[in-house]
Amino acid sequence: MTPLHAMDLAGKPVLVVGGGPISAARVAALLATGATVRVHAPTLCEDLRDLYTSDAIAWNTAAVTAADLADVWLVSADEQDPAETERLRALATAAKAWFEGGDARTYDAATIDDAVIEANVTLREIRPESSTGKVVLVGGGPGADDLITVRGRRELARADVVVTDRLAPVGLLRSLGSTAEVVDVGKTPYRHPVPQHEINQILIDRARRGQYVVRLKGGDPFVLGRGGEEWIACREADVEVEVVPGVSSAFAAPLAGLVPVTHRGVAAGVLMISGHDEVSPDVLVQWPHTIVVLMGMGRLPELAASLVSAGKDPATPVAAVHKAYSPQQRSVRGTLATITEQVLTQQIGNPAVIVIGDVVGQLADPTDLTDPDGADPGNPHAVNGSS
Numbered sequence: 001m002t003p004l005h006a007m008d009l010a011g012k013p014v015l016v017v018g019g020g021p022i023s024a025a026r027v028a029a030l031l032a033t034g035a036t037v038r039v040h041a042p043t044l045c046e047d048l049r050d051l052y053t054s055d056a057i058a059w060n061t062a063a064v065t066a067a068d069l070a071d072v073w074l075v076s077a078d079e080q081d082p083a084e085t086e087r088l089r090a091l092a093t094a095a096k097a098w099f100e101g102g103d104a105r106t107y108d109a110a111t112i113d114d115a116v117i118e119a120n121v122t123l124r125e126i127r128p129e130s131s132t133g134k135v136v137l138v139g140g141g142p143g144a145d146d147l148i149t150v151r152g153r154r155e156l157a158r159a160d161v162v163v164t165d166r167l168a169p170v171g172l173l174r175s176l177g178s179t180a181e182v183v184d185v186g187k188t189p190y191r192h193p194v195p196q197h198e199i200n201q202i203l204i205d206r207a208r209r210g211q212y213v214v215r216l217k218g219g220d221p222f223v224l225g226r227g228g229e230e231w232i233a234c235r236e237a238d239v240e241v242e243v244v245p246g247v248s249s250a251f252a253a254p255l256a257g258l259v260p261v262t263h264r265g266v267a268a269g270v271l272m273i274s275g276h277d278e279v280s281p282d283v284l285v286q287w288p289h290t291i292v293v294l295m296g297m298g299r300l301p302e303l304a305a306s307l308v309s310a311g312k313d314p315a316t317p318v319a320a321v322h323k324a325y326s327p328q329q330r331s332v333r334g335t336l337a338t339i340t341e342q343v344l345t346q347q348i349g350n351p352a353v354i355v356i357g358d359v360v361g362q363l364a365d366p367t368d369l370t371d372p373d374g375a376d377p378g379n380p381h382a383v384n385g386s387s
Contacts, residue, residue: 010034018079025171069095077101133207139246143325159214167218200233253324253353257331281310317360
């Protein structure tokens with residue numbers, strides 16, 4: 001992000017207050033400028049924990065004091081309540097540091113273009129009014145902020161409260177100038193801090209308060225996103241609910257790794273499965289086209305071995321694409337016989353999409369497919385221009 005005030009933050013200390021998804025998006029943008037980022041928050045969301053364990057940021061669980069701002073150039077506090085925002089603003093003013101938070105926001109060039117496209121109409125001002133509130137299930141797409149649909153972006157801008165998943169593009173709220181409350185209910189593999197029935201109740205309770213509630217999900221709400229369960233819960237509670245589809249990572253993530261899930265003369269169909277659930281290897285082996293596995297990295301060794309045991313050719317090509325359409329995107333290619341070792345060697349983990357079938361090699365340079373390191377041939381569609 002390049003702010004309008006064009007501040008050069010390279011090598012300069014920046015303080016981000018808050019450990020949720022909005023702060024995570026802001027930290028990522030600040031790191032891209034070369035800033036030295038410190039985060040003050042009691043806890044960190046998954047994306048911030050990843051940055052902390054990679055030594056990209058410093059983390060302090062204590063409340064911010066004047067001493068913490070002694071050498072800081074910028075204080076970012078988008079996730080704080082009004083009273084804390086004003087306290088931090090006062091501390092920043094005393095320390096002669098720039099401050100952003102509450103209504104003090106920075107915008108990049110794309111945001112300005114979007115504002116022109118929207119004819120300078122504040123989307124929240126044209127939000128449909130409802131005394132009983134409303135829930136909108138919005139698919140956020142496969143990763144990058146700009147891969148949400150136009151309708152999804154519009155609904156996000158209208159929100160009073162955004163109930164978000166870990167992989168949803170919550171960073172869009174900043175570019176939209178939104179002041180919506182963000183409730184993070186994100187799940188990680190085998191860790192569901194907020195059970196689904198509680199998420200359902202949050203949606204219902206907030207709508208009954210008269211709020212415009214956006215349930216923001218990565219990918220598409222109805223593709224292994226439990227959107228159907230949330231729809232049913234809202235309807236049974238007599239709460240108005242709408243669904244906005246999103247680009248599913250089942251198809252978009254392979255594309256980010258230059259793997260077409262169908263290809264004429266190679267594969268005429270796609271079988272998409274959840275890696276969390278048991279699917280008979282015999283059924284999978286009988287499928288002659290592409291297999292796409294979501295949420296399957298934890299069981300990849302078991303899956304590959306079971307397919308080979310059931311009769312699938314060990315030389316069947318396999319690809320795994322990690323964090324598609326993000327600056328952290330990485331991908332690896334191999335075969336059923338080699339993919340487990342390749343993934344371990346390349347340290348490819350969740351979130352990732354696995355593709356099994358002959359389509360894996362269709363857009364790749366043959367020399368890349370014989371690379372002993374299983375390196376990906378590159379991806380012109382990725383945010384940073386490569387995988």
